[in-house]
Amino acid sequence: xxxxxxxxxxxxxxxxxxxxxxxxxxxxxxxxxxxxxxxxxxxxxxxxxxxxxxxxxxxxxxxxxxxxxxxxxxxxxxxxxxxxxxxxxxxxxxxxxxxxxxxxxxxxxxxxxxxxxxxxxxxxxxxxxxxxxxxxxxxxxxxxxxxxxxxxxxxxxxxxxxxxxxxxxxxxxxxxxxxxxxxxxxxxxxxxxxxxxxxxxxxxxxxxxxxxxxxxxxxxxxxxxxxxxxxxxxxxxxxxxxxxxxxxxxxxxxxxxxxxxxxxxxxxxxxxxxxxxxxxxxxxxxxxxxxxxxxxxxxxxxxxxxxxxxxxxxxxxxxxxxxxxxxxxxxxxxxxxxxxxxxxxxxxxxxxxxxxxxxxxxxxxxxxxxxxxxxxxxxxxxxxxxxxxxxxxxxxxxxxxxxxxxxxxxxxxxxxxxxxx
Numbered sequence: 001x002x003x004x005x006x007x008x009x010x011x012x013x014x015x016x017x018x019x020x021x022x023x024x025x026x027x028x029x030x031x032x033x034x035x036x037x038x039x040x041x042x043x044x045x046x047x048x049x050x051x052x053x054x055x056x057x058x059x060x061x062x063x064x065x066x067x068x069x070x071x072x073x074x075x076x077x078x079x080x081x082x083x084x085x086x087x088x089x090x091x092x093x094x095x096x097x098x099x100x101x102x103x104x105x106x107x108x109x110x111x112x113x114x115x116x117x118x119x120x121x122x123x124x125x126x127x128x129x130x131x132x133x134x135x136x137x138x139x140x141x142x143x144x145x146x147x148x149x150x151x152x153x154x155x156x157x158x159x160x161x162x163x164x165x166x167x168x169x170x171x172x173x174x175x176x177x178x179x180x181x182x183x184x185x186x187x188x189x190x191x192x193x194x195x196x197x198x199x200x201x202x203x204x205x206x207x208x209x210x211x212x213x214x215x216x217x218x219x220x221x222x223x224x225x226x227x228x229x230x231x232x233x234x235x236x237x238x239x240x241x242x243x244x245x246x247x248x249x250x251x252x253x254x255x256x257x258x259x260x261x262x263x264x265x266x267x268x269x270x271x272x273x274x275x276x277x278x279x280x281x282x283x284x285x286x287x288x289x290x291x292x293x294x295x296x297x298x299x300x301x302x303x304x305x306x307x308x309x310x311x312x313x314x315x316x317x318x319x320x321x322x323x324x325x326x327x328x329x330x331x332x333x334x335x336x337x338x339x340x341x342x343x344x345x346x347x348x349x350x351x352x353x354x355x356x357x358x359x360x361x362x363x364x365x366x367x368x369x370x371x372x373x374x375x376x377x378x379x380x381x382x383x384x385x386x387x388x389x390x391x392x393x394x395x396x397x398x399x400x401x402x403x404x405x406x407x408x409x410x411x412x413x414x415x416x417x418x419x420x421x
Contacts, residue, residue: 003033003107011038011107014061018080023123032117037108041065041100049097054087056108063104067096072166074173076101085128086176088114089183095176119187122249129184129245130277181241182212188248190219198226201420203394207360208413214240215358215413218248220255224301227261230417231293232312232358234333240413243333246277247291263295263308264343267332271310271341274333290333294356303348303421308341315355315379316346317386322379352421353386360412366404373404390420 003011011033015021021029038061041047047058050069059082067074067083074096077083087094088111109117117124195202198221206217218229229251233243250273254266270293278289292311298304307314309327316323325344328335335341357378364373377400385396397416 001039002037007038008033011061014079015059015107018059018082020059020080020082020124020127022127024121028121032109032113033107035110035113037110039106039108041104041106043100043102045100047098047100047106048084048094050094052094054084054091054094054111056084056110057088057114058082058084058098059107059109061105061107064101065098065104065106066101067098069096069169072162072169074169085114089118090176090179095172122253125184126246126249129242129249179211181245185212185216185241185245188245189216195219199228199419201390203390203418205361205394205398205414205416207410207415209360209410212241213413213415214244215360215415216244216248217415217417218251220252222255222258222261224299225261226298226300227255227263227266227295228298228356228417228419229293229295230312230356230358230415231291231332232360232413232415233291234289243274243289243291246274247293247332250274250277261297262343263297263306264341266295267293267308267310267341268339271332271335271339272337275337278333290331292327292359293332294327296354296356298348305346305348305354307344307346310335310341312356312358315357315382316348317353317355317382318349318351320383320386322383348421350421353382354419354421355382355416357416358413360410360414361401361416364401364405364408364411364414366406366408370408373401377404390418393418 008030012029015033016026016029024032037056041063047065048055060077060079062079064076064078065083066076083098084094118128119125192204195204198219204217206213206215208215214233216231216233218227218231220227231244231247233240233247247270250270251266254269254273255261258266258269274290294307294309294312294314296314297306307325309325310330310332312327314325314327316325325346328339328341330336330339362373362375362378365371366373381397381400385393388396401414
């Protein structure tokens, strides 16, 4: 049945304490509830089966359910927990079966409301992301545990087959998580249409090493000023992509809350938010999760540029002469709390070329001695081709890089943004 005036207060009280809705405003929550259905399930009843089409995002009000494939149980969930999000985001069939362990009630959020929540409710999407990060980080422990279990029952062939099946199912889940992370990341990166509209004269090289990237680029407009960032997060693949998604979310929050955009202050706020999210501001917690990042604020009316960086430089090429703006030698996320990042200002000229890049391009191994592409070689390439059109510049840089790389594997995620003033 649909949520109505008779039961909405009861459901609202139950749902408001669920972690997934922390930070969601009361009127938003009420709109979600009014569009959703309250469904009762009996003990032993199948809520949906593997292979069923996704028809809602389920939040448990009362009771417990289990997620399983055949007789293999992955997890048991209780009040305040949720399920069904993977198939909803991927728009694919469910990969697991969910069965009520006892009589239970679930709030079923329809697909269109769930999609709006994911796109427009930052606290909601961040909770989903943090849940995904925890699942991915527990992957290795789970696989080790399963391997050890297999050794213990090596003389019991049937049990070994069951455990191997469980490993395969878990690998499917991991693959789904990677696809899930990739879809979220791609929706959060600025679209080419937006960049074409706002920047006009630019080129973007964005080559992740894997399906998802630890690099990201970001764009925002504040009044008549354009804010642009390029970042390299810890690691590559799934771990790096999780940090990059957090970084993009926090930058979007900061730019809406800040007054006059100052790149140094933006990085200070980003550093604090990353520390809080990753628990790195506690001395007892040792981690190196963070990011190298360069951020620009450009006023095209006054031709003023402000820059701040964390281990990531800005190159400006003017009349074949390369100027380098050096960053602070700390990472966002690992710098001291409230660290003040240095802001550098300069005036731009027409036909200046600006370059922001991650270390994936300079760290690429190749050549006859299998050495790094290196900063010196990148500088020479940029100086050599700066007078070409943007399209030819991009192709010349890629040709130089891949001639150097040869048959070797890509070392890291590669990002380079070139902007012509």
